[in-house]
Amino acid sequence: MRLVVVSNRLPLTLRGSAEGWVGEPSSGGLVTALGPVIQRTGGLWFGWPGEGPERADLERQTTLDRWERESGFVAVDLPRALATRFYQGYPNQTLWPLFHQFPSLLEYSPRSWEAYVEANNRFRDAIVDRLEPGDLVWVHDYHLMLLPRLLREAVPDVAIGFFLHIPFPASEVFRILPHREELLLGVLGSDYAAFQTHRHLSHFRSSILRILGLSSSMDRLFLEGRAVQLEARPIGIAPESFVGLLEGDQAVGAALRKLRRRFEGRRILLSVDRLDYTKGIPERLRAYGRLLARAPHLRGQAVLVQIAVPSRERIPRYRELKAQVDRLVGEINGQYGTPEWTPVVYIRRSVSRADLVALYAASDLGWVTPLRDGMNLVAKEYVACQKDAAGVLVLSEFAGAAAEMGEAVIVNPYDEERTAAAVERALALPPEHRRERMAALHRRVARNNAFAWAERFTDSLRRAARSRLHAGSSEPARLPLAEATAAFHACRNGVLLLAYDGTLVPLAPRPAEASPPPELVSLLLHLGAEGRHRVAIVSGRSRVDFERWFGDVEGLWLAAEHGAVLRPPTSHEWSAIRPSPPEDWKEHVLPVLEHYVDRTPGSFIEAKEYSLVWHYRMSDPEFSEWLSNELVASLEELLAETELRAIRAHKSVEVKFAWANKGEIVRHLEAAGPAPDFRLAVGDDQTDEDLFAVMPPEAWTIRVGGGPSQARFQLGSPGDVRRMLEAMASTS
């Protein structure tokens, strides 16, 4: 299987030089880990190759063609104006600050959103042109969150995975985002979506629940009849590309010796970051200032080496940060520096891999304190270079890396005083103690490396896509509309059983608000063709609701309370399917439900003749979902020896008689006329499964919304059901 990687940048950036167009390689762990897989599987890597020239350039195009031929790197060229609006717009000025929990830095304009959509579409077009059956497509990061869905729509069967490198924010923060629904649905176009940590994954799940109303389990969710697998899959580094240099490279050896000479007798504290406001550089510098203030013995001894690569310099916030860092470095060096000692050595550019490795190895302390970070690879690189050494890692609790690096000294970077104290303590730890911690960290970094990460991701993606293709019985197929319509048109005696809420009408926040529009009633009557076909609404609703909405209507069968009571089309009389049971059971169940109402603001009880329901549609979705499990468990215990059952439905728990189920009603309806030659049953929740279960195999059983079901077919929404019924009514 070919691996097709999609990331916003290609591993090579194209630059014009005196010798013509040249590709400058980027050296991230992503390229190191995925490059060999691309090579081995004859795969492709799609990405932007860097800014293009004003006018078409033949030589440039020839270079790009060669990249594609030789390395599988496919350039997705974006017109200049679009590229600028895209990179400086929605991803970096809207998503980046918001996902890192800086909502006050969020900038948004409709034009930047349009550029985001346009760029994602261009990626889709480039990929679709070159896809082959069996390809595994792996989409990376926040620049391309719409892409999985765009690809799914264009090539429904393709295997698509998505990995988010940056944090996914708490749902309260995420919901601020303009176009939040599109982003979530975009990602859910994939078969498998993975995040750096369980916390990010759980934020994603709660956003899906709160914004799209879709529940998920820990590791998957259903939508549109597909499963999307979810997982936390922390990225690793390629340790050999650091350790290898350390052990075998002469330049690194020389650099290391030079550093040791220069800083002899001193303690090196090292920070390496992109110059980004999420990395906590000013906070760190201030904490260092406090450290020097509180620990005079470190003056003249400690040196903070801060390396910061400028990035996104066209965005004003980044220019401000640069000025702020310059100022803070100046202040500390001015206040504490001596002719023999500079407290902060500040290097504001990219350093070579050799120099970086030497610095990592020579440092006594790795100071990695982002305010928020998806993972933070610097923490892992530092550990990789400290094999058998006694360096200590000071790590922010807000870096994804903290979830895996418990042996580090974990700090809250916003608390500068305590950070300073923690650094002071870390420097004072006995060497044996430091060595032990570092050894444990080192083993983990070596094991959860970039190769293992890539392999596990592709394995999970492959499995997720395979289970979608072979979903078999648990997942109904899409309804072949023309065929169903034709079968109905050809029949003489049809029986049509239709659930109400969530099937004929959308779910309403308050049950009383879900009244049927008049066109729906006439559509249903029309389908009945004056008694030729039996059309029944089969619902858990009470007969009071039915009376209010369908009181004067003649021509429809109405089954209320899941089929406990029935009203035939020609009469206004309801009859019970079984003799009325004594009502005293309610006295036992009601107090239990009331206890849950008291605990769950926004929830309420609906009392019907044959059942009691606890509704929590308007309550906090996560809390009430969790509480409903507890309720069902305690009801099951209470009702064990009775005819009553506790049933879960959409955002509700219902206590009803086991015999009052929708399956019972089928028998009654079939007996009420000639043997049917067409059967249709449409429903959307668990109680409708009783209906599907008693239908013969050739019946048209349809589940509305995703998820496993005994139905043969599925439709997406009540709107789709309406369109189907209209098609059936059109010539009947």
Ligand code: ADQ
């Ligand atoms: P970044 O925000 O770029 O990545 P990080 O994980 O720290 O952050 O990676 C930075 C890389 O750049 C490291 O490999 C580091 O060695 C290198 N680097 C930084 N400064 C340098 C300098 N001055 N000279 C040379 N090299 C330098 C995003 C997310 C992270 C996530 C990664 C990977 O923001 O949270 O860890 O993707 O998923």
